[in-house]
Amino acid sequence: xxxxLMGAVAALAMGLGTASAEGVKVGMITTLSGGGAGLGVDTxxxxxxxxxxxxxxxxxxxxIIEDDQQKPDVAVQIADKMIQSDKVDxxxxxxxxxxxxxxxxxxxxxxxxxxxxxxxxxALAGKGCNPRYxxxxxQNDNLHEAAGAYAASAGIGKVFIxxxxxxxxxxxxxxxxxxxxxxxVSEVYTQVGQTDYAAEIAQIRASGADAVFFFLPGGMGxxxxxxxxxxxxxxxxxxxxxxxxxxxxxxxxDAALGVKxxxxxxxxxxxxxxAAFVEGFKAEYGRLPSIYASYGYDTANLLLSAxxxxxxxxxxxxxxxxxxxxxxxxxxxxxxxxxxxxxxDIYVREVMKEGDALTNRIVGTAMTDRADAYAxxxxx
Amino acid sequence: xxxxxEQALNxxxxxxxxxxxxxxxxxxxxxxGLINLAHGALYMVGAFxxxxxxxxxxxxxxxxxxxxxxxxxxxxxxxxxVIRRLYARDHLDQVLATFALILVFSEGTRWLFGSFPxxxxxxxxxxGAVTLxxxxxxxxxxxxxxxxxxxxxxGLYLLITRTRLxxxxxxxxxxxxxVAALGVDIARLYTxxxxxxxxxAGLAGALVGxxxxxxxxxxxxxxxxxxxxxxxGGIGSVKGALVGALLVGMTDTLGKAFLPGVLARLIxxxxxxxxxxxxxxxxxxVLMAGVLIVxxxxxxxxxxxx
Numbered sequence: 001x002x003x004x005l006m007g008a009v010a011a012l013a014m015g016l017g018t019a020s021a022e023g024v025k026v027g028m029i030t031t032l033s034g035g036g037a038g039l040g041v042d043t044x045x046x047x048x049x050x051x052x053x054x055x056x057x058x059x060x061x062x063x064i065i066e067d068d069q070q071k072p073d074v075a076v077q078i079a080d081k082m083i084q085s086d087k088v089d090x091x092x093x094x095x096x097x098x099x100x101x102x103x104x105x106x107x108x109x110x111x112x113x114x115x116x117x118x119x120x121x122x123a124l125a126g127k128g129c130n131p132r133y134x135x136x137x138x139q140n141d142n143l144h145e146a147a148g149a150y151a152a153s154a155g156i157g158k159v160f161i162x163x164x165x166x167x168x169x170x171x172x173x174x175x176x177x178x179x180x181x182x183x184x185v186s187e188v189y190t191q192v193g194q195t196d197y198a199a200e201i202a203q204i205r206a207s208g209a210d211a212v213f214f215f216l217p218g219g220m221g222x223x224x225x226x227x228x229x230x231x232x233x234x235x236x237x238x239x240x241x242x243x244x245x246x247x248x249x250x251x252x253x254d255a256a257l258g259v260k261x262x263x264x265x266x267x268x269x270x271x272x273x274x275a276a277f278v279e280g281f282k283a284e285y286g287r288l289p290s291i292y293a294s295y296g297y298d299t300a301n302l303l304l305s306a307x308x309x310x311x312x313x314x315x316x317x318x319x320x321x322x323x324x325x326x327x328x329x330x331x332x333x334x335x336x337x338x339x340x341x342x343x344x345d346i347y348v349r350e351v352m353k354e355g356d357a358l359t360n361r362i363v364g365t366a367m368t369d370r371a372d373a374y375a376x377x378x379x380x
Numbered sequence: 381x382x383x384x385x386e387q388a389l390n391x392x393x394x395x396x397x398x399x400x401x402x403x404x405x406x407x408x409x410x411x412x413g414l415i416n417l418a419h420g421a422l423y424m425v426g427a428f429x430x431x432x433x434x435x436x437x438x439x440x441x442x443x444x445x446x447x448x449x450x451x452x453x454x455x456x457x458x459x460x461x462v463i464r465r466l467y468a469r470d471h472l473d474q475v476l477a478t479f480a481l482i483l484v485f486s487e488g489t490r491w492l493f494g495s496f497p498x499x500x501x502x503x504x505x506x507x508g509a510v511t512l513x514x515x516x517x518x519x520x521x522x523x524x525x526x527x528x529x530x531x532x533x534x535g536l537y538l539l540i541t542r543t544r545l546x547x548x549x550x551x552x553x554x555x556x557x558x559v560a561a562l563g564v565d566i567a568r569l570y571t572x573x574x575x576x577x578x579x580x581a582g583l584a585g586a587l588v589g590x591x592x593x594x595x596x597x598x599x600x601x602x603x604x605x606x607x608x609x610x611x612x613g614g615i616g617s618v619k620g621a622l623v624g625a626l627l628v629g630m631t632d633t634l635g636k637a638f639l640p641g642v643l644a645r646l647i648x649x650x651x652x653x654x655x656x657x658x659x660x661x662x663x664x665x666v667l668m669a670g671v672l673i674v675x676x677x678x679x680x681x682x683x684x685x686x
Contacts, residue, residue, distance in 0.1 A: 032495060033490075033495030033596075034495065034497070034595060034596075034597075035497050035593065035595060037495050037496050037497070038496065067495075165650055165653045165654060169650075170650050173649075187644070187649040188640075188649070188653075189640070189649055189650050189652075189653035189654075190653075191657060195592035195593055196394075196591070196592055198390040198393070198394075198522065198633075199387060199390055199633060199636055199637040202383055202386040202387050202390060202637065203383065203637070203641075205382075205383070205386065205517070206382060206383035206386075219497050219593055219595075222497075222499060222593065223591075223592050223593055226499070226591070227519070227591060230502065230507060230508060230509060230519040230520075230521060230591075231509055231517070231518075231519050232508065232509025232517040232518075232519070233517075251499040253501075
């Protein structure tokens, strides 16, 4: 009896083995050209590094990568092609929330899993949550909430806040205001992809604020920070990690030194998974990883952990395997909340120099075990 | 008040850069009757040449010289190889051929430099902010751009009114057959005018690229506005290009700077930005339509060219 049972278990295990050996097709849609290219390249590189480090365990993963040019229409075309003709099982990689809003609802409605490496708009965290949609990175508001909490605790009385006018920008300013108890003297939205910030800098100069909170990822942040440094305004800056990420710092230079920003990851977080990630990334690509690379890396490892447990064809089992989040995150601890967004700690980082390279180090914790403001509205 | 002055300076600086772009476009259109959509590509060539040379040598000034040289050379080569065959054709053929040039230049640049934007460092001489009379602080580099734009406008004015080349350009605009009959090498004149326009576009690209970023496709948004500028100013008129560029620069900057703020008192900031910037963009075209109703040939245009 016992032998039969053992045999059955072994057969089951082998059966599962062959199921996953048939492979999981993963479609990565990300930004590889233009002002947002740095974010997509790091997402891709982090994801691929995890696959490479996994060795044979990653043999089952077939990865297709396409450039969305940061355009929603292009992203939708690629997603259609990946779903219809490439027959992918899982989609991932979108950096920008306006692109995610264009792709994710349709993709999950067609029975595909979507694992977000970055964009996590509020519309997909509350009423629009979906059993097949997981955000590995955060919910959009999170890092900005932490920045608001930090600004409040640092005693900043009046603040000028600014973000691009798209879903993540709106989430950013909403998030900041949720935990900031001082006075917001001015709330300014800019165009996505804007390269000249002279008009906004003039508004900052005239605003009478004590500090500036801004969310400008990628090339937008580089352009703003360079122009701000030349303007002579000199008010202290605060922002989420995106505004002072590893893709931005080298282009901005010493002007960013000492700036505080909030993040759920930093290269100096002390845990074995992070050490393996940072060292592996430096060895593979010859540069420091950015926060986007860390999300890509975690997403790939989450996917591998689920593949090891369940067949992607069995959606319920695969979803349960993803929910378990049984992988070693570079953030140390990691778990999903009820709406399948992370519950995690958010830190305050400071821009400093490590040798010749500008980078961030952790100087404090802004929030502990933070879920998000929309989980209650999610019916799952 | 300070805010208004600073935004006006921003508008002036933007207008001057538009002028550099529009001056070449209006000369080429006025003298040769050619619609050159590839003018934005020459702007990009200048920016990349500046970024490449400044990156390799560490000198911004060498980069700036390279942007002039590279854009002028690219302009001359394009004129000799492609544009020359288009003068006798109608405008549709010109639009198609120069649109193809945009694609060739964009892909060529992507192939050479990759898809990542490049960033330039300001020269130490022009970095930082200066305090203007009245206590307003303003970035020195942007002030320098305003001064340089004004100097180039004056230089072009002298070139066109006081030199032999200028006389020929004006004559070519008025009656090209007669100029050719009088023994002027019209082919060489056209190449020179085209290269001059290209060099100005390249310079504008390098200067704007220095404060913003250098990337593939950076020229096309500016090109559209440059066309608006020359329609407002009058085709073929450098003076018109200057006035038109300043009008468009001011309208765009002041509209985008103040409309969302005014609207934000009535509706929420995100919607105010969307509507405000949309209205600001529309204002430029309202301005253009208004000018065309009153003066169909543009502010300084001659005859019924428009």
